[in-house]
Amino acid sequence: MTGHHGWGYGQDDGPSEWYKSYPIAQGNRQSPIDIVSAKAVYDPSLKPLNISYESCTSLNISNNGHSVMVEFEDTDDKTAISGGPFENPFRLKQFHFHWGTKHSQGSEHTIDGKPFPSELHLVHWNARKYATFGEAAAAPDGLAVVGVFLEVRITKIACLHDEKHHTVKCLRTNFNPKCLLPLSLDYWTYPGSLTTPPLNESVTWIVLKEPIRISEKQLEKFRTLLFTSEEDQRIQMVNNFRPPQPLRGRVVRASFKA
Numbered sequence: 001m002t003g004h005h006g007w008g009y010g011q012d013d014g015p016s017e018w019y020k021s022y023p024i025a026q027g028n029r030q031s032p033i034d035i036v037s038a039k040a041v042y043d044p045s046l047k048p049l050n051i052s053y054e055s056c057t058s059l060n061i062s063n064n065g066h067s068v069m070v071e072f073e074d075t076d077d078k079t080a081i082s083g084g085p086f087e088n089p090f091r092l093k094q095f096h097f098h099w100g101t102k103h104s105q106g107s108e109h110t111i112d113g114k115p116f117p118s119e120l121h122l123v124h125w126n127a128r129k130y131a132t133f134g135e136a137a138a139a140p141d142g143l144a145v146v147g148v149f150l151e152v153r154i155t156k157i158a159c160l161h162d163e164k165h166h167t168v169k170c171l172r173t174n175f176n177p178k179c180l181l182p183l184s185l186d187y188w189t190y191p192g193s194l195t196t197p198p199l200n201e202s203v204t205w206i207v208l209k210e211p212i213r214i215s216e217k218q219l220e221k222f223r224t225l226l227f228t229s230e231e232d233q234r235i236q237m238v239n240n241f242r243p244p245q246p247l248r249g250r251v252v253r254a255s256f257k258a
């Protein structure tokens with residue numbers, strides 16, 4: 001199927017076709033990748049990740065045609081990450097999810113060849129160095145994306161409710177994205193790209209080792225969301241993930257000893 005933006009996840013407009021409109025798809029630092037844990041290099045100079053997310057009052061939840069996206073007000077550094085491999089704090093702009101039709105696939109990054117049912121991306125930008133998100137998204141050190149794997153378990157994420165409308169309300173009133181993070185902030189980091197067009201090579205990736213848990217019901221809710229906003233085009237929003245891309249000599253660093 002073809003989305004409004006000329007790309008999607010169907011047979012004719014999916015990841016293997018993206019290079020035709022976005023040649024950078026075949027570039028040297030594309031994402032996602034398969035993280036081979038034994039080949040990741042422990043780097044003791046990597047600082048712990050410092051995540052300071054405040055409960056946000058002003059944000060917007062939407063289906064952007066490719067995923068469910070939650071946008072934040074990003075006028076200051078109150079909701080930001082710092083530490084890790086970064087010199088500056090990076091402000092949270094939005095988060096969204098990738099998932100698949102069945103539990104055996106759905107995440108974008110894989111660990112030792114193994115996919116997870118879903119992956120959360122928390123997208124941040126370097127507001128110390130760049131004036132706007134758009135400017136940062138075009139620069140090699142402009143963005144920082146934290147990737148969190150989701151595992152299907154009986155326990156559900158406490159801050160996400162089951163009813164669609166309830167979720168919206170909950171997110172708008174008093175939502176802290178910190179509830180989407182696992183206990184351990186051990187991570188892998190590598191230089192990469194956006195995983196959707198325009199596929200800019202502007203992302204320093206932080207992939208958390210520990211997954212968070214999502215209930216079967218919550219995952220099902222993502223699966224039944226619509227790919228387009230038109231009510232008449234009831235297409236299931238499934239398999240919105242790009243497969244792993246070639247490493248091309250890049251080194252994945254680990255903040256922890258294997």
Ligand SMILES: [Zn+2]
Nearest residue numbers: 096098121195
């Ligand atoms: Zn993403």
